[in-house]
């Protein structure tokens with residue numbers, strides 16, 4: 580995969596802008612089954628990464644990804660901080676361990692498994708894993724970026740009928756049913772933004 584500095588700064592900006600535009604809707608989702616701060620937490624994390632954007636874009640790609648993960652852990656807070664942080668930190672470490680020819684879907688698989696261990700969660704528990712695993716599967720099948728984005732959004736919607744098994748929402752038991760998981764939603768929004776950015780700037 581190509582890893583020039585403009586890719587890093589472009590992705591940081593597109594993620595920041597997406598979360599800024601959806602802060603209120605993510606908070607509304609979190610108010611339904613949590614404490615209502617997922618949008619503002621994510622916005623704080625993205626703004627912290629964006630503030631470091633100039634420095635991050637000078638680093639080798641794996642180091643930049645790991646550093647972004649660290650910044651997310653320190654700034655997002657809540658349950659999402661350690662989960663998104665683990666995802667990016669593991670992705671960075673895995674990218675460093677592999678050479679440039681290895682499949683990104685395999686890198687992502689390692690990183691998602693680390694998130695699952697960190698959150699002691701699995702697919703079907705109504706978390707961001709319910710978006711991450713389908714994205715990984717789509718990547719492994721070499722689906723086009725537009726299709727990966729659609730799969731991410733559909734996967735987030737499919738968390739609505741699930742009963743939350745992990746995190747604050749799990750205290751609600753059956754009352755968590757009928758609401759989209761906020762973490763799954765932010766994950767789908769970010770994935771969609773990243774796919775559209777790559778489609779536009781790095782056509783396959």
Ligand SMILES: [Mg+2]
Nearest residue numbers: 613614616617
């Ligand atoms: Mg919350």
